[in-house]
Amino acid sequence: MIEIVFLIPLATGALAFFLPRPSGRTLLTLTGAVHLVLSILLWVRQPEALFAEYFAITPEGLLSLLVISLLFFLISIYTTGYLEAANIRSERVFTGSMLVFLSTMTMVTLSDHIMVMWIAIEATTLASAPLIYTHRSAATLEATLKYVLICSVGIALALLGSVLIALSMDVGGVNAPVAFSALTVVAKRLDPLWLKAGFVFILVGYGTKMGLAPMHTWLPDAHSEAPSPASALLSGVLLNCAYLGIFKTNKIMHAAGLGHFSGTILIVFGLASILVAATFILKQTEYKRLLAYSSIENMGIIAFGTGVGGLGAYGAVLCLIHHSLIKSSLFLSSGNILLGYGSRLIENTGALARRMPRTFVAFFSGFAGISGFPPFGLFLGEVFIIIGAFRGGHYVGAGIFMLSLCVIFAGFANHVMRMSFSDAEAVDRIEEKSTMVWPQYVLLLTSLVLSFWVPESLYETIVHAVNSIGGGL
Amino acid sequence: MIRPVDTILALVLLSVLISFGSSRLPALIKVVAFQGVVVSIVPFFIGHGLTFGGVVFTLVTLVIRGIAIPMFIYLAIKKTAIHREVEPIVGYHASLMAGLALMVAATFVSPKFNLPQSAGNALLLPTAITLLAAGMFLLMARRNAIAMVLGYIVMENGIYLVGTGFSVRTHHIVEFGILLDVLAGVMIMAVILQNINQAFDDVDTALLRSLKE
Numbered sequence: 001m002i003e004i005v006f007l008i009p010l011a012t013g014a015l016a017f018f019l020p021r022p023s024g025r026t027l028l029t030l031t032g033a034v035h036l037v038l039s040i041l042l043w044v045r046q047p048e049a050l051f052a053e054y055f056a057i058t059p060e061g062l063l064s065l066l067v068i069s070l071l072f073f074l075i076s077i078y079t080t081g082y083l084e085a086a087n088i089r090s091e092r093v094f095t096g097s098m099l100v101f102l103s104t105m106t107m108v109t110l111s112d113h114i115m116v117m118w119i120a121i122e123a124t125t126l127a128s129a130p131l132i133y134t135h136r137s138a139a140t141l142e143a144t145l146k147y148v149l150i151c152s153v154g155i156a157l158a159l160l161g162s163v164l165i166a167l168s169m170d171v172g173g174v175n176a177p178v179a180f181s182a183l184t185v186v187a188k189r190l191d192p193l194w195l196k197a198g199f200v201f202i203l204v205g206y207g208t209k210m211g212l213a214p215m216h217t218w219l220p221d222a223h224s225e226a227p228s229p230a231s232a233l234l235s236g237v238l239l240n241c242a243y244l245g246i247f248k249t250n251k252i253m254h255a256a257g258l259g260h261f262s263g264t265i266l267i268v269f270g271l272a273s274i275l276v277a278a279t280f281i282l283k284q285t286e287y288k289r290l291l292a293y294s295s296i297e298n299m300g301i302i303a304f305g306t307g308v309g310g311l312g313a314y315g316a317v318l319c320l321i322h323h324s325l326i327k328s329s330l331f332l333s334s335g336n337i338l339l340g341y342g343s344r345l346i347e348n349t350g351a352l353a354r355r356m357p358r359t360f361v362a363f364f365s366g367f368a369g370i371s372g373f374p375p376f377g378l379f380l381g382e383v384f385i386i387i388g389a390f391r392g393g394h395y396v397g398a399g400i401f402m403l404s405l406c407v408i409f410a411g412f413a414n415h416v417m418r419m420s421f422s423d424a425e426a427v428d429r430i431e432e433k434s435t436m437v438w439p440q441y442v443l444l445l446t447s448l449v450l451s452f453w454v455p456e457s458l459y460e461t462i463v464h465a466v467n468s469i470g471g472g473l
Numbered sequence: 474m475i476r477p478v479d480t481i482l483a484l485v486l487l488s489v490l491i492s493f494g495s496s497r498l499p500a501l502i503k504v505v506a507f508q509g510v511v512v513s514i515v516p517f518f519i520g521h522g523l524t525f526g527g528v529v530f531t532l533v534t535l536v537i538r539g540i541a542i543p544m545f546i547y548l549a550i551k552k553t554a555i556h557r558e559v560e561p562i563v564g565y566h567a568s569l570m571a572g573l574a575l576m577v578a579a580t581f582v583s584p585k586f587n588l589p590q591s592a593g594n595a596l597l598l599p600t601a602i603t604l605l606a607a608g609m610f611l612l613m614a615r616r617n618a619i620a621m622v623l624g625y626i627v628m629e630n631g632i633y634l635v636g637t638g639f640s641v642r643t644h645h646i647v648e649f650g651i652l653l654d655v656l657a658g659v660m661i662m663a664v665i666l667q668n669i670n671q672a673f674d675d676v677d678t679a680l681l682r683s684l685k686e
Contacts, residue, residue: 149621153612156628160605163636193586 158205313471
């Protein structure tokens with residue numbers, strides 16, 4: 001009965017649309033807690049699915065599910081504080097959409113059938129659109145329309161890709177369920193031409209949702225216009241869900257012996273994303289857009305690592321986990337800064353270290369983590385990817401990769417230093433609620449702990465997932 | 474002998490050309506509605522041996538695609554005094570030429586794919602490719618946000634043709650997925666458009682340029 005994990009948030013989400021504000025907030029946190037417990041149970045017990053044709057437990061799905069669940073629980077705690085501080089008119093729609101969004105993302109991690117996966121990813125777009133539109137201003141409208149239109153077109157291409165993969169079965173004369181697990185088994189007999197075409201469309205389609213350049217244009221708008229808890233969810237877990245679709249298709253490609261083809265395309269898209277991020281981070285004026293471009297950079301890193309394979313693929317999964325933890329904490333901290341200073345512009349902030357010391361600690365260590373400083377896991381992941389790239393003979397790619405990371409670090413550091421230490425007109429302390437600070441600390445601490453000590457079962461799950469796309473230590 | 478499916482697909486191609494030449498939104502909506510109806514009945518004429526469930530599903534698709542969605546969009550623009558011009562970036566004559574070029578290219582490319590069933594339905598793949606490209610074209614070459622949504626629907630029509638025409642295996646789930654997609658996606662887009670209208674008095678996306686970089 002693994003389906004219960006996404007049915008519960010769906011039900012409570014529907015309920016939340018009708019509940020008064022305080023009980024809606026309680027329901028949000030409560031569902032987050034129940035979801036976390038269920039996800040851990042799923043991890044330990046690994047039960048069978050009721051509809052085994054459509055849903056299945058896979059190592060990569062479990063990893064994403066656990067990250068989603070932990071993040072959502074912590075973000076829901078932050079959200080209760082945020083909703084009190086920020087005056088949101090349509091709060092019931094906000095909490096309800098958050099829960100439905102959680103449900104759809106959980107469905108993505110558990111789906112095995114190609115079409116169910118596609119429906120679930122499309123559902124994440126529709127469920128998250130009201131979240132971006134929460135503030136009801138002209139700018140949020142534009143961001144929402146851009147998000148829905150660009151992602152829908154992208155996802156329509158992914159649908160075409162899914163249909164083409166089904167077509168590769170017809171042409172190859174294979175009779176099997178149209179599910180990722182079944183297709184990986186019979187991959188060698190699929191028609192390679194249609195399989196390749198299917199992969200390209202799926203990569204472009206889900207890549208749009210994942211924020212790979214040049215299809216990333218919706219991402220900075222959506223992430224900066226959404227309320228901060230929603231931005232944290234969008235950046236921390238939604239991008240991972242889209243990546244999961246690419247990951248699973250890549251698995252079929254590797255099983256079919258076409259890993260080189262898919263790897264090359266992933267490397268190109270990955271490097272393009274990192275380069276775009278490097279260009280735009282340098283002259284950014286808003287801190288939430290800065291974080292959004294950093295997400296594009298990290299998705300590029302992950303795509304590059306997956307394409308490189310070997311040690312790089314292992315590094316990519318590490319980056320995926322740590323990026324989620326660190327970036328969501330950064331977005332939550334940016335919510336505190338926005339509430340405190342009342343402006344999204346970097347130039348209107350300043351003296352963060354003196355005015356909001358507790359947020360400053362979270363924001364600055366988050367910055368250190370996301371830039372790949374040694375105690376945090378992204379450092380390990382990126383080093384693995386670079387080693388993997390050199391081992392695979394991608395010298396030019398590795399060169400561009402390292403150079404761009406340096407540029408991004410320089411740009412990011414410049415902005416963060418200005419926000420943290422520059423002189424501000426006012427120097428008085430801004431009040432910080434503890435429920436809006438410690439979720440970030442927990443997220444960063446989790447990332448820190450995972451950098452030094454990885455539980456045995458987690459390590460095995462990662463290695464198991466990575467092996468199927470030609471990776472390993 | 475002319476087979477009915479070829480006639481239907483020719484009508485689809487014609488609707489693409491008309492949509493490229495339409496300058497007013499109501500006309501464009503009508504063309505897309507017509508296209509939705511015609512595309513939906515294709516499964517009746519390519520002998521996959523329809524079951525009772527299949528017939529019902531196809532009819533539901535027809536109602537939603539050909540009637541419900543166009544009505545919804547039509548009401549959305551009627552209620553709010555939205556600009557009726559599609560505001561082309563590429564002019565109408567150039568668009569028509571591009572449409573013809575698309576069809577020629579699609580016909581030229583299609584035989585290169587070694588499809589098992591394309592022998593029977595020579596027009597099916599070229600039409601599907603044309604629809605996909607035409608949808609993309611409308612998305613890029615029209616500035617009006619509703620025209621862009623209509624372009625998206627045209628693109629979905631193309632995917633529907635690929636899904637139902639070629640792959641027997643994924644038939645129903647493709648239909649279901651597209652229905653869900655179009656229905657929910659278009660509704661949300663229409664709601665947003667109505668709100669944009671209140672905020673800006675215009676759904677011209679050229680005015681929505683405050684967010685960049």
